[in-house]
Amino acid sequence: MSFVSTTKRIQLQDDVHLHVEQSFPQVQSQDYPTIVFLHFWGGSSRTWSPVNHLIAHTFPTARIDFRGWGSSTGPADETEYSILRLAQDVENVITRLNLQKYIIVGHSMGAKVAQAIAGRNLVNGLAGLVLLCPAPPTPLMLPKEMRDQQISAYDNAQNAEFVVRNVLTAKSLPDGIIERIVEDMIKGSQSATAAWPRYAMNENILELAKKISIPTVVIAGGKDQVEPVARIKAEVTGNIPFAKFLVLEEVGHLALLEAPEKVAEIINETAQYAAYKEATQRPHEVEWTNQIIGDAAAYAAPEGEPEDKNSANTLIYGFVSAWVYREIETRGLDFIDTGAAKEICRKAAQTALAEKNGWELEN
Numbered sequence: 069m070s071f072v073s074t075t076k077r078i079q080l081q082d083d084v085h086l087h088v089e090q091s092f093p094q095v096q097s098q099d100y101p102t103i104v105f106l107h108f109w110g111g112s113s114r115t116w117s118p119v120n121h122l123i124a125h126t127f128p129t130a131r132i133d134f135r136g137w138g139s140s141t142g143p144a145d146e147t148e149y150s151i152l153r154l155a156q157d158v159e160n161v162i163t164r165l166n167l168q169k170y171i172i173v174g175h176s177m178g179a180k181v182a183q184a185i186a187g188r189n190l191v192n193g194l195a196g197l198v199l200l201c202p203a204p205p206t207p208l209m210l211p212k213e214m215r216d217q218q219i220s221a222y223d224n225a226q227n228a229e230f231v232v233r234n235v236l237t238a239k240s241l242p243d244g245i246i247e248r249i250v251e252d253m254i255k256g257s258q259s260a261t262a263a264w265p266r267y268a269m270n271e272n273i274l275e276l277a278k279k280i281s282i283p284t285v286v287i288a289g290g291k292d293q294v295e296p297v298a299r300i301k302a303e304v305t306g307n308i309p310f311a312k313f314l315v316l317e318e319v320g321h322l323a324l325l326e327a328p329e330k331v332a333e334i335i336n337e338t339a340q341y342a343a344y345k346e347a348t349q350r351p352h353e354v355e356w357t358n359q360i361i362g363d364a365a366a367y368a369a370p371e372g373e374p375e376d377k378n379s380a381n382t383l384i385y386g387f388v389s390a391w392v393y394r395e396i397e398t399r400g401l402d403f404i405d406t407g408a409a410k411e412i413c414r415k416a417a418q419t420a421l422a423e424k425n426g427w428e429l430e431n
Contacts, residue, residue: 070094071124077139078164086161087139089113089131091124101169101195101342103335105131106158106178108201108321109264110222110253112138115175118245119324122332127339130170132161134178136260138252149263151271155184159191171339173198175324176295177264180205180273183308186284187276195342197284198335201295201321204303205277207270218265221253228253238291238320245325277307284308285338287331290317 073091080086103123105116113131120129134154136142142149158181162170170193174182179202186197221231228250232241286308288300297315305313314334319326 073124076165078161080157080160083141083143084135084157085141086135086157087113087133088161088165089120089129090165091120091129091131093125093128096126096128099169099343100127101171101193101339102165102167103127103129103339104158104162104167104170104172105129106172106174106181107131107134107137108176108178110137110228110256110261111175111178111249112252112255114138114248115252116173116324118328119332119335122328123335123339126336130161130165130167132158134181134260136257138255142257142260144257144259146259146263146266149260149268151180151184151268151273154181155188158185159188162191162193167193169193169195169342171196171198171335171342173200173335174202175200176321177203177268179203179304180269180271183277183280183304184273186282187273187279189279194282196282196338197280198338199284199286199304200331201289201292201323202286202300202304203269203295204299205273205307206303207272215265219262222256222261223254225250225254232322235293236321237326238289238318239326241322241325249322249325274307277304278309280308281310283338283341284311285314285334286311287314287316287323287334289319289321289323289326290315291319292321292323294321 071091071093073089076088076090078086078088105113105120107113107115113133116131120131123129133140134142135157136149158172172182172185172194174180174197179199182197182199183202183205185191186194220227222228229246231253232246232249286300286305288295288297290297292300301313305311316323316327316330324331
């Protein structure tokens with residue numbers, strides 16, 4: 069099968085016109101979600117071209133140039149490139165494109181924007197996330213010298229090529245691909261280029277990440293020097309409920325160019341899941357709380373503490389655990405991490421005990 073592609077230019081304000089590349093399968097028999105691609109700091113919509121080529125014959129796609137990058141325009145004011153501002157831009161594009169069901173695939177800075185969008189949950193239809201070599205939702209403030217080095221990294225083609233070959237990749241890429249990456253890096257506006265290292269990477273969106281309640285796949289590059297495996301596992305996967313964590317062992321930060329087939333395979337699996345499951349109805353511990361409390365209360369003593377508190381704790385925890393795991397099985401929520409499910413059981417039991425009877429769950 070093949071696909072057709074079109075371009076759109078969407079005006080969001082006088083000085084912000086966003087370039088969007090859309091692809092559509094020529095034959096599409098399923099009500100599949102649209103894959104929305106968000107690029108890294110220094111990239112553009114065409115950074116995703118190799119992956120898009122492998123995906124777009126099955127799923128409709130939309131590749132967005134962030135303001136100030138690629139073929140999009142942006143304000144001269146450097147403060148207008150925050151993560152929340154970029155998230156708002158993407159939300160507006162999704163609305164203008166009238167996407168009914170979609171999955172956001174974000175790379176690096178684009179993945180931090182994706183986390184903000186999912187946590188804000190202001191636009192209906194988001195059915196899943198794929199976060200590739202993601203910038204964490206936690207703040208990362210570089211020393212001034214390192215910030216200045218990052219800002220100047222894209223000053224000219226020579227500097228940019230050095231970064232691509234020695235920092236961003238673990239595998240050799242064809243010269244043509246490197247040339248295109250370098251072109252995008254030095255094409256970015258001065259304000260867009262400076263905003264990420266100066267303040268956007270330091271933005272704290274942790275509370276938004278913790279609100280994410282849709283299937284999420286987090287992918288780390290085993291040889292990524294920019295976002296190491298340990299940091300991604302701790303600060304991204306560790307803060308998103310139900311996130312599935314994967315490592316592509318032999319790739320660096322530009323995993324989408326170093327291993328496009330594998331990245332496309334993971335996106336395909338995530339999108340297929342969303343196509344057949346009511347992913348937007350996926351339960352989250354916040355949504356479960358009231359029902360769990362009500363059900364678990366039936367097993368709690370009606371007044372005061374029981375004589376055998378340990379038995380009551382065990383009974384309540386056992387009931388809540390059974391309820392949670394039944395929901396997981398019934399809804400086919402195979403993206404849930406076992407450890408995350410156990411933590412939900414513990415929190416739910418504690419909430420039921422504390423709010424109904426003033427007890428405490430003993431660890």
